[in-house]
Amino acid sequence: MVVTMNDPEEKAALQHHLASESEMKDLGALKYFLGIEVARSEQGIFLSQQKYILDILTDTGMSASKPADMPMELNHQLGEYPDQVPTNKERYQRLVGKLIYLGHTIPDIAYAVSVVSQFMHAPSEAHVDAVNRIMRYLKSSLGIRLMFTRHGHLDVEGHTDADWAGFVTDRRSTSGYFTFVGGNLVSWRSKKQKVVSRSSAEAEYRGMAHRICELLWIRNLLGELGFKPKHATQLNCDNKAAIYIAHNPVQHDTTKHVEVDRHFIKEKLEAKIIKVSFVKSKDQLADVLTKAVICRVFHSSLSKLGIDDIYAPT
Template structure:
């Protein structure tokens, strides 16, 4: 602790400070800690990314790179410059009390396995704990996370369930969807009823847990390959919500053939046509691609090829290329100009993909067993209990 600025030194020599509140009790403590951490990292020659402020990158004169990612007091360090990594560890040990845990195996409840094939991430232990907490360890597994025929609404006449219990369960499922794109749509759906959950909503959430019972070891394999091409699949379920008739946006992005990000979320406004709903989803997909491109630029990884944005709606693609259709675009003018600008610059291209080949279908609607497993197989979503990584 330092003496507060402006305090007389002659008095400070014979006095002590009374601590009224610990650092961890202050609302600004995370910001204060991260501010100091950032100052130390910049002093060591690292550059803070402007698209992800928790990412720090340093390129050495020899051509090597060291990357550091921080979340609260958990840190991942990687790169191809081992000497720089050792120096970083020594400098951080002088400034902070740290513990080096060696090769990455577990980070924020995410299990990491590395092999010659690539890197595999999953949350098997997290799922096992969730099954025990909900009493579903001996339940019959479900084939899919949500019944494709179910339409969840407010269910005013249904029985009210414990709100805190429901919020805790759905909160755990939301964190699980960070590594499980197969449950992202179902989790997005049940999370819309946090304020007043009913029995039908609870049963839908428990259906997700039952699905997890049969696939606890499923995770994503990031395979090694020489490609750094970026592409995205976008889709929208037009007027899918029976409460307000808003559509659901779904997109997933791939880097070198490996799925890296995904999202399933109800749109903020009502779309007046399926093309309009798909167009809004396309805009969200482009935002994500541009963000990933900026991350790669921080790592000095560049590709001259245009980023591919796959869409299964020919009308939306036509609107993106033809600005003359005013009657069909006046409600989405900002998105239209944004997409047209990226197309004209050659940064983005919009190839058509059939509905059967659109991998974002998984994020916009409930699917039957066959279609669900077909998409899961295409995105390299494997089960450690059955597949060899």
């Protein structure tokens, strides 16, 4: 159990109550919990899963494998094909499950893990190769850690993006988002959309609606904790058509199939709870959650997300 609070007396009372109900021991400041390592410095708090990664590499016999600088190849064509060579399904599911858990502190593998997890029911050798690529990337990134530091505010900000018709098998789009609270990355997700979008604007718009739901939940949570946001939450998007639809109250034939999302987003914009802003594609951090990008863009995004590598050359 992890207990966090800023009232020493209340903390002592809670510990006394728990001790009266069951046997327990206070282990002091948090250092390791469920495979997640916690470190503190003058810069802030750092989370990593280095030991968990090393254990996976050892268990899979990939400790001596060649490192990779990216978790997934550019322009990959992973999908389900009639002539694919099947592989051990149980082993594949077990390994991908471990990678999913790694995603709690390593957002840079979120897209790659989202892709390989699509084939848990019928994995092939090509899918295993993609998983091994993720493992080789993890070997090269053992020093990566997620940093939380003080920025003097608790503003909520989001980045949302979508890759239209990115999956070659069913042509569904991939949505991705990042959420920052107080300048620190707190949540992220890469997920294939449930329906086929007929345009890039529709794909972006569907992703935007789901993203706003998450931002509203975080705003409400902060309010319950006594830190009610004072400003409208900014949501960054790199699709001008989607932003125009969000602000334009006129019904269009091209948007009637996302009418519910359109009214939902319009309501939050008019209430000044959410503010949707345009960002250039080169500044769109969520791009790495929707597709495989070039190495330079990938590593540039990581530094902006507050992810650093203690083994990286200075």
